[in-house]
Amino acid sequence: MFTCRNQSCGTEWELSDVVIKNEGQGLLFRCPMCGARNYVERFEADDGAVVYEQLDGRPYQD
Ligand SMILES: [Zn+2]
Secondary structure (H helix, E strand, O other): OEEOOOOOOOOEEOHHHOOEEEOOOOEEEEOOOOOOEEEEEEEEOOOOOEEEEEOOOOOOOO
């Protein structure tokens, strides 16, 4: 579950709701509601499953 970092939005999204891509500054998804960039980090489990975790440290940018 991700939460949009745009404080006036704050919508929660499942991984299946968003498109994760790399726009040159790392992986991110754009909030489908407000378009804010939300950075994520990709992890790969031992069984090969890919997991994305939202990064809290990156400042919100519009
Ligand atoms: Zn949003």
